[in-house]
Amino acid sequence: MKRDMRLQEPMARHTTFRIGGPAERFFVPSGIGDLRAFLEERPREDPITLLGAGSNLLVSDEGIRGTVIHLGAFQSVRVENERLLAGAGVMLPGLLQQLARDGLGGLEFLGGIPGTVGGGVRMNAGTEGGWIADRLLSVTYLDASGTLRRQRREEITFGYRQMALPRGACIVGAEFRLEPDDPMRIAERLRERMADRRKRQPVHLASAGCIFKNPPGDAAGRLIEAAGLKGARVGDAQVSSQHANFVVNRGKARAADVLSLVRRIQERVRQESGVELAFEIEMVGVFEKGAVS
Ligand SMILES: Cc1cc2nc3c(=O)[nH]c(=O)nc-3n(C[C@H](O)[C@H](O)[C@H](O)COP(=O)(O)OP(=O)(O)OC[C@H]3O[C@@H](n4cnc5c(N)ncnc54)[C@H](O)[C@@H]3O)c2cc1C
Structure with a gap:
């Protein structure tokens, strides 16, 4: 399959700020195999920037040197015994709606954060209701040389909008602890959060x-x-x-x-x-x- 590698891709298209010059190269891996092959082959001096939904980024007008890796294809969602396994590219808002319909609660405090699972974990996204790390069980990532690794929550240090992962680690998925609840109650909690945000923040x-x-x-x-x-x-x-x-x-x-x-x-x-x-x-x-x- 041909690799999805674009040249001079305008980053304004990929940030919620709608700001940013071109990425020298913009790579959308089709899955772990494609990403691993790229990481193994790439020249070490080629800088890499990982991209989720671009909702926490200010990209310079001159753009980004090297390769931006966009994990939009990592969309798997699986629930096993109240454990959620989600791909890094899954958008949090849609995920929370889906979990609410399935009667799976515990992550509603993330309601209104317009990012991905990967970006959320990397940033330890949170609200007054808690941090994403509170519900995290493990993170799976490819290290800079392309080796697949999994780390349990207890092995990772989290802080205010930060986590300690090896440099260049590319999160491909994460596992969370959920709590079964009445779908109506979960949906109501999400609605309240969104209404509160619309009142307090310029979400439009x-x-x-x-x-x-x-x-x-x-x-x-x-x-x-x-x-x-x-x-x-x-x-x-x-x-x-x-x-x-x-x-x-x-x-x-x-x-x-x-x-x-x-x-x-x-x-x-x-x-x-x-x-x-x-x-x-x-x-x-x-x-x-x-x-x-
Ligand atoms: C209207 C609005 C409201 C917001 N409200 C909140 C809020 O309440 N709480 C909050 O915490 N944040 C909030 N944010 C900020 C932002 O949504 C979060 O930080 C979010 O977690 C970023 O996710 P993202 O996928 O957009 O990551 P990006 O912005 O694309 O990237 C953020 C960082 O994560 C890295 N990254 C992304 N994906 C991966 C990956 N797969 N592996 C390794 N590193 C990766 C990037 O390199 C970058 O360093 C808000 C933003 C907006 C626009």
Whole structure:
């Protein structure tokens, strides 16, 4: 079968921010065999960027050097004895709906996170209701040389929006613990979460979710609002007037606009409250030196 390898693929098509220049190469493996063959064959100096739904990424206007690997074909979903085995490319929103219909609860707290299973695990995605790691049993990944490995939850260290996996590890699937429940009750919990999000967050506009991590004991959104930055704008990048920790793309924002806006936010919050805001989003691609510290 011919390998799905595209050249100069515009990354704006693959990020929820709708921002990002071209990936030098964009590879969509058809399955583990295809991915493993690519990892074994590739020149070691060729950088690799893994991509889920692109919902936590700011990709530079100049694009990404090397190969972006998109795991959209890893779509398997299997439930065995209240254990869910899901492929890395499975989208969380659709998965949660399917589990609700089947009367399988436990992951509703992830409702409204527009990412994949792989990206969710890598980011240890979470809400006030918990972290994805709370329900995780194991992660299966290909290491940088293409060897398939499985690690149990207890063997992995998780933190706020991070997990420790070997460099270059490509998550192909994950296993979660579920709890059987009444489908109506699960669906109701999901509906409540979505309604709450629509009230609090600009979910109808292009963004990458929260820009900054919440500093200990405080909320980044509160600090940004207190610094008078709600609605602040650089080009088409704007601090949401609904939730100040969201920067939204009003149409034609470039990564450079977002970067200049988030630097302004960091500076003003530092001046006003002495807090150093750290990025929750990940910056990928060619940014000027020092831009992403
Ligand atoms: C409207 C909105 C609301 C959001 N709300 C939340 C929220 O409540 N809580 C929250 O935690 N996040 C939230 N996010 C951010 C984002 O959805 C999460 O971080 C999500 O888990 C990212 O998943 P993804 O598949 O989009 O990953 P991507 O953004 O594509 O990638 C994120 C990181 O994971 C890596 N990665 C992706 N797939 C793999 C893989 N298979 N193997 C190894 N590494 C991989 C990437 O290289 C990158 O480093 C929100 C985003 C938006 C746009």
